[in-house]
Amino acid sequence: MTTNGSQQNGPVGDVPEDANEHCPGTQSERAGKAEACAGCPNQQICATAPKGPDPDLVDIAERMQTVKHKILVLSGKGGVGKSTFASQLAFALAGKDKQVGLLDIDICGPSIPKMLGLEGQEIHQSNLGWSPVYVEDNLGVMSIGFMLPDPDEAVIWRGPRKNGLIKQFLKDVYWGELDYLIVDAPPGTSDEHISIAQYLKATSVDGAIVVTTPQDVSIIDVRKEINFCQKVGIPVLGVVENMSGLLQPLSSLKFKSITINGDEEDVTAAVLQEIQRSSNLLQSVYTYSEVFYASSGGAEKMAKDMKVPFLGRVPLDPGLSRAAEEGRSCFSDGSCKLSASYLNSIIGKIQCTVEASADSSSKV
Incomplete structure (x- = not known):
């Protein structure tokens, strides 16, 4: 059953997240006036808003003409390290002498300023528009x-x-x-995602990178994120499995002796001394722990099932976590060289895919 003719072909334009059932869409001629609009908190706005194509899309397309590549970083679930990946992707590309912009559209949970070491900075305006805050000359x-x-x-x-x-x-x-313009989106498939997809589709967005952790509770939501991309016509450049096991040098571990009563004693120095006495080989060994149980095969199997590229894994690395907390690149020193090598491999694949696709398009 429908309340007006527009329902036969679905809503016209966006549907606000707090809209009534059978919303005709914000761009419908019946917006704010249909029976379904009665009592909706958006009714007055929709009834008085201009209808038809959004004139701002022309301005967005014009502004984006100076941006060669646009990449969305998405996740179906919060807490999977999406913003950490987005910030390190920006650092890595800037380190390759690319001109890079990082746009944080996580309106309710903006963590990018901290992860780029820019807390306390302010936006300035010029006659050309808002000016980004710069980490380096080539990273805004x-x-x-x-x-x-x-x-x-x-x-x-x-x-x-x-x-x-x-x-x-x-x-x-x-x-x-x-x-490159890297867009860090909030988790889920909510209003922000619909908006950024609508606004960027007219500007030839290259695609999305989807970040997940190995366990099913994350994989289930990431499947929905990939389905969202397919429905709105955004290519999936690939899936990254983050926090894929805890990988640490043996020499960086802490050791404790714990009694049956729960009392603890730090025995790190004694254990490391014994390890060194027993074998110098063990000094270069890494320990690996599977923190998250991948009961359904993890991100690689999911990517294969959904026919999207699997870009690789990034282990849990305390050095990477510290770099994010301190707002610096994990590629700038040797403090997180382990995760840096995994990230470099993944970022190299992304760069090759995006730039090869651009070369192919220019030859058509």
Whole structure:
């Protein structure tokens, strides 16, 4: 049963996350006026908003003309290290002398300023638009985190206001000439994802990288994320399995003696001394623990089942965690060389795929 003719072919335009059932869509001629709109919190806005194609899409497409490649970093579930991957991807590409922009559209949980070492910075405006905050001359960052007077302040916004800020980021930020724009999205498939997909599709987005951890509780949600990309027409560049086991040099471990009563004694020095006395070979050995149980085969099997590329695994590395906390690149020193080698392999595949695709398109 339908409340108006537009329901036969589905809603026209966006459907706000707090809309009533059978919403005709924000761009429908019946928006705000249909029976289904009665009592909806968006009714007045929809009834008075202009209908038809969004004129801002033209401005977004024009602004994005100076950006060669646009990559979304997505995850179906929070806490899988998506923002850590996005920030290190930006650091790695900038380290290869690429001009890079990192756009944080996680409106309610912006962590990118901290992960890039930019906490406390502010956005400035010029006659060309909002200016990104720069880590280096070739790495600029934009986030709502730069707009909050207090970093502990909660952002409590409905969907339309979030969408408006995302649109403003794309339309009004002056990036200049970029080789790569990395977009760090919040987890899930909510309003922000629908908006960024709609706004970027008109500008030839290269695709999405989907980040997950190995266990089923994450894989289940990531399947939905991949389905979302397929439905909205965004290519999936590949899946990254993050936190894929805890890998550490034996010499960096801490050892404790624990009694049946729960008393602890640090015996690290004695154990390492005994290891060194027993064998010098053990000094170069890494220990591996499977922290998350991949009961269904992990990300690689899921990627194979869903016919999308599997880009590789990144182990849990305390050095990488510290680099993210301190807002620095894990490629700049030897403190997290283990995870850096895994990340470099994955990022190399991404770069090859994106740039090869661009070369093929230019020859057509």
